[in-house]
Amino acid sequence: MQFDRFRTKGFFSWLKLPVAKEYIYPTSRNMMFFVGGIGALLVLGLFAFNATVQQGQLVSNGPLSSNHAAFGGDCSTCHTPFQDVTSEKCSTCHEKFGDEVGVHTFASHYLYRSDDFTRVVADPNEPACFGCHTEHVGRDNPITAVADDNCLQCHAFDSFNTEHPEFDFAADSLLDDGNLKFPHTLHVNQVRDRENLGDLEQTCLYCHNATPDGTGFQPISFEDHCDTCHLTTSDATPWIATASAEGPGVLTLETLRAQQRPGSLWTYYTNPNEFQSRGATVRKTPVYHRDPWVLENLRRVRQIIYPSRNGLADLLRASGDVDPREVRTLYEEAIATLDTYADELRASPEREVQQELAEIEGLLKVVRRRLRDPYAPLDETKFLVSPAERDTSLTDADIRAYQRVVDQLTQACQKCHYVEDATIVRVQADQGNLIRAEFDHGAHIIHTRCLDCHTAIPIRESAATNTPAEWAEDNAGIQNLPSIAKCQTCHDDGKASNTCVTCHDFHPDKSQHSNLLQYLE
Numbered sequence: 001m002q003f004d005r006f007r008t009k010g011f012f013s014w015l016k017l018p019v020a021k022e023y024i025y026p027t028s029r030n031m032m033f034f035v036g037g038i039g040a041l042l043v044l045g046l047f048a049f050n051a052t053v054q055q056g057q058l059v060s061n062g063p064l065s066s067n068h069a070a071f072g073g074d075c076s077t078c079h080t081p082f083q084d085v086t087s088e089k090c091s092t093c094h095e096k097f098g099d100e101v102g103v104h105t106f107a108s109h110y111l112y113r114s115d116d117f118t119r120v121v122a123d124p125n126e127p128a129c130f131g132c133h134t135e136h137v138g139r140d141n142p143i144t145a146v147a148d149d150n151c152l153q154c155h156a157f158d159s160f161n162t163e164h165p166e167f168d169f170a171a172d173s174l175l176d177d178g179n180l181k182f183p184h185t186l187h188v189n190q191v192r193d194r195e196n197l198g199d200l201e202q203t204c205l206y207c208h209n210a211t212p213d214g215t216g217f218q219p220i221s222f223e224d225h226c227d228t229c230h231l232t233t234s235d236a237t238p239w240i241a242t243a244s245a246e247g248p249g250v251l252t253l254e255t256l257r258a259q260q261r262p263g264s265l266w267t268y269y270t271n272p273n274e275f276q277s278r279g280a281t282v283r284k285t286p287v288y289h290r291d292p293w294v295l296e297n298l299r300r301v302r303q304i305i306y307p308s309r310n311g312l313a314d315l316l317r318a319s320g321d322v323d324p325r326e327v328r329t330l331y332e333e334a335i336a337t338l339d340t341y342a343d344e345l346r347a348s349p350e351r352e353v354q355q356e357l358a359e360i361e362g363l364l365k366v367v368r369r370r371l372r373d374p375y376a377p378l379d380e381t382k383f384l385v386s387p388a389e390r391d392t393s394l395t396d397a398d399i400r401a402y403q404r405v406v407d408q409l410t411q412a413c414q415k416c417h418y419v420e421d422a423t424i425v426r427v428q429a430d431q432g433n434l435i436r437a438e439f440d441h442g443a444h445i446i447h448t449r450c451l452d453c454h455t456a457i458p459i460r461e462s463a464a465t466n467t468p469a470e471w472a473e474d475n476a477g478i479q480n481l482p483s484i485a486k487c488q489t490c491h492d493d494g495k496a497s498n499t500c501v502t503c504h505d506f507h508p509d510k511s512q513h514s515n516l517l518q519y520l521e
Helices: 002-007 027-052 066-071 087-094 107-111 148-152 184-195 200-207 253-259 292-305 324-346 351-372 396-409 459-465 484-488 510-514
Strands: 009-012 017-020 275-278 281-284
Touching: 184 200, 184 459, 200 459, 253 292, 292 396, 324 351
Parallel strands: none
Antiparallel strands: 009 017, 275 281
16 A cells, blocks of 8 residues: 555646645545535524524524513614624614704714704714613613723723712802892791691702602792792882883883783783872782783883893893803793784784784794704893993983882892892792703602701701801802712712713703604604
8 A cells, every 4th residue: 555655646736746646635635525514514504493493592692681672583673694783773763753963873972961062073983882882681781881981981080989070060169140039048947837847858848849750850930839928918019100201110000001012911901909009109019920010111111221122131021141051941931922922913903013913923933943953053142131231321310210110110029039230130940050960869868868968058057946047158049069079978889889870871862762752753
């Protein structure tokens, strides 16, 4: 055999070099091809069996989260063969509401809690959905549990307990600027005594009613929280001079009825017996919250002092600087007032009235179209007046005379409100200090009490002695919120969760997520 091995020659390369044939066609390679072929057929058969009978379970990375459990039997719902799951695939279910940015896109992250669409930045390196939301790790793994490492790629805050910055409102010691004259301790003591409340925290919840999701509180309203004690039937304006050629004053109910200006329908529903006359003066009793007679005369005085204004300030019941996030609210309130005017004009068939109605309706269409554009800049200063815009023909004595009328008109209002530039300053009903994070009061109240965290106003000390605190440490403008040090006493590695997603969300406008109607369209 050794002899035949060398005698039976073959050829190697184009040079026809003689070489033993076994080195060219080794018999062992034939066996390798045979075994490899059988193995490949077995693998293909296994894949076919898994794809048809086992529904792909063999090649799956693991069981899906409960969010996607319904897709477990059909991999093609999310996967395209030999490709990663794309964000576009996720969007087929999660972006059905048709908004321009898309709640679940990375670009929308710049919008988070700001409502400023100009901040949206298209990122060519936008991470895919699965980059943060890990799947195939089990039913009990929430797909929204994003690891801190994902956030720290851009945010260099590291641990909540060591590197997280102080909350903005605590770092800057900013006042809430609630624009309301409200001593907390006085009201707490009075409510506790009147309602015979043994638990001091119950007096807090008497006015601060949490929202259903526990992340905030419903705005305080006069009708629900204040009118039991304030502006009762005994409240009245002082005697105020009626307007005449001799000096500033107010217009009577009869005069306002005769003018028949838009927005004066209330004059026909107001009881004339609420007014008393004495010579050239008039008084109103009782005075209501948002009393139309008071507001109408206030509007008239404001127009005399600031004649150059465009009248937009008169479409609002209150004015003054507002939070930039509330600018849209100003426009919506102005639209509601114009709607009221339009409704009254529709009942008058006169040509001149109908022409005015057409102008108002045209303006309403323009403003509504503008509000639908999230990128359209809104200017709140259009609704404001300022001392610099006073009528220069008025003397200082004239201004003082008109200011005296304003003070008399708003005497009952000024017990709680500030009045500036002949305007009742808008109350910031929802202070919304947590701009970038969420806080669930419902979860925390189980472990602690209201006044364990909200310690800036000495409510417990005042209640112990039944003595109101000094105004400097007790008013609606004080930030009565805890600093980060208070949160860190519980949120550390050994007690409560302290991951980024414990307090922060990624996608803005979560209210869209629960809008089930979008899935029915």
